[in-house]
Amino acid sequence: MAARTSRGPISLPAQPATHNSVTRALVALETIAASNRALSLSELGELLDAPKSSLHSILHALAARGYLEIDAARNYRLGVRTMEIGSSYLSQITPLNVAHPELVKLSHELHMTAHFAVLDGAEVLYLAKEDAPAIGIRLASSVGTRLPAHLTAVGKAILANIAATAVTVNLQQVGSSGKPLSAQAFNRELGRIRMQRYAVDEGETISAVRCVAAPMFESNGRCCGAIGVSYLREGGPARKLVADAVVRAAARASQQLGAPASVA
């Protein structure tokens, strides 16, 4: 048989190599964002595997618009424009803005930290955080944090309420509980979550911390995110009490989005 005996190592996933310059500019932004420090032209050239001369003009185009800042040592860091665009994104996400007052209420009533998160791929992305009042030290904002969806209460609340085919989660990835879940068991849990209208994370991401979350729906009936609260399991109130408050908050937010009563 003359057929090919080996597949070439070709398949660079989804990189159509089209529009090099724009993609490179974006990857440069992401690289600098991930590095947590200012990077030099040479460093970026290595990290992006691009010639310095090409990057030179791209980076200056980014800097000219305020997406990068160049310090005295010719190092590149993120510019204020990135923050302005990101801020615009947050202001344009309707579910987030509807959820936010509910987060404030929850954090006051329950004395807990409240979150709003959406699904992005197989991960949840936290878009808002409201700390409990007067709890003392407030950590740096977790807005922008990503976590595997199936390891968090907000993630499971969302996964349970979207089409099963929409996302494939990697069940091998385990939290602090240490045991990988079978697909069967996980689907059973999603079914339970769908019925009781809330999800619980018993320290799968951070042990000793319990998270309780409920899904939010928009006018077309689709799940558009989840509201959740986090608190120390030990000495906290009864789980059902917390869940009721969270479910009510999510339902109020969903109603404001025009969700049909059948889902919210």
Place this chain on the structure above:
Amino acid sequence: MAARTSRGPISLPAQPATHNSVTRALVALETIAASNRALSLSELGELLDAPKSSLHSILHALAARGYLEIDAARNYRLGVRTMEIGSSYLSQITPLNVAHPELVKLSHELHMTAHFAVLDGAEVLYLAKEDAPAIGIRLASSVGTRLPAHLTAVGKAILANIAATAVTVNLQQVGSSGKPLSAQAFNRELGRIRMQRYAVDEGETISAVRCVAAPMFESNGRCCGAIGVSYLREGGPARKLVADAVVRAAARASQQLGAPASVA
């Protein structure tokens, strides 16, 4: 309220037409951010004065990396990646992260809204806002808002402590007070601010609201932003009392940045 609210195309500042594609991609992001709604390819073509065919590939490059999302009707809105990059920016700004605990303290002690802002061009850009606890309704975050520097307390606190040649403010632009300032009078005010170490805005941006702000300095002695508080003038505490608290907070933050005692 975030970012610019103005409609229409973003003005290109006499750019040397270099690197069209990257610049166009960025302007497209800014245009969508400013529009507060999803835009079609044709709309963007008009707003950017670019042919649809050129934009087509650029927008898809942006979408492929998550900077744009394309809905079912082929309209473009900002994608989650913009928010992640902007979030990274905030986490990388050292003065902001040092100032934030001070904002929390101020908002608790004074029962006022506390801000941190930096200078960008002739405008101040608000990077953090901490509301007074239990004041009831909390407005949408003002993070990302811009205001003319010379019309705000935080702006004047910064302007008074940087090289006079660094920025040229447009004194013709007046606040609610209604009277344009002479350059001489404004410079006198900056001198006074520099001496007393704090600036006051008596309702120049929003009447009935008083803002008091103090500059922050970093290790090289340069002013890197300002901390300010806002409150209703009527019934509020004495101005000097508030100013002392704000100045102390800014001084603590500056010390943490390693600022020399001579400035902080």
Place this chain on the structure above:
DNA sequence: GAACGACGTTCGTAAATACGAACAACGAGG
């Protein structure tokens, strides 16, 4: 103080993009 090394910048040409026009896919209206 001179030489070296590292980095950023400039420049000419190969290669990829941008543009306009033609094509395709809808929806609206007649």
Place this chain on the structure above:
DNA sequence: CCTCGTTGTTCGTATTTACGAACGTCGTTC
């Protein structure tokens, strides 16, 4: 049902960008 108007997509060529190498600059070392 057909037509028209609009919008998104594709395609071939002119124009722009990208690349590698040479150059200028700065900091360090010997």
